[in-house]
Structure formats: C-alpha cells, structure tokens
Amino acid sequence: MTASESAWFKSSYSGGNATECVEAAVIPSGVLIRDSKRPEHQHLTVSAPTWAGFLASLNLPH
Numbered sequence: 425m426t427a428s429e430s431a432w433f434k435s436s437y438s439g440g441n442a443t444e445c446v447e448a449a450v451i452p453s454g455v456l457i458r459d460s461k462r463p464e465h466q467h468l469t470v471s472a473p474t475w476a477g478f479l480a481s482l483n484l485p486h
Contacts, residue, residue, distance in 0.1 A: 448475075
C-alpha cells in the first residue's frame with residue numbers, strides 16, 4: 425500500500441480551519457504521518473508500537 429492509496433485522517437481534536445494539522449494513515453507496518461497543508465510532500469513512517477506510545481503520552485481525556 426502506498427501513501428497515496430492510504431486512507432488519511434485528521435484527529436477529532438483538529439480545528440476545521442486548515443491550520444497546523446497533521447494527518448495519519450494506518451498501514452500494515454505502522455502509521456504514516458504528514459502535514460495536511462502539504463500532502464504532496466514527504467511523510468514520516470512510524471511503527472505501530474511507536475505510534476501507540478505517542479498516543480499514550482498525550483494523556484487525552486476519555
């Protein structure tokens with residue numbers, strides 16, 4: 425699966441005004457992350473455990 429074929433999504437905490445947002449896409453080997461304002465530019469790829477650790481560190485309300 426390539427980055428262009430992936431189902432990209434923004435956080436539900438993201439503002440709807442196209443400012444400083446990141447998008448993520450879940451792939452079999454982990455998660456892709458990109459700047460929503462520049463989707464044609466390069467993206468980061470992180471493993472599933474790294475992504476899970478990042479989310480856990482955010483301490484978001486349930």
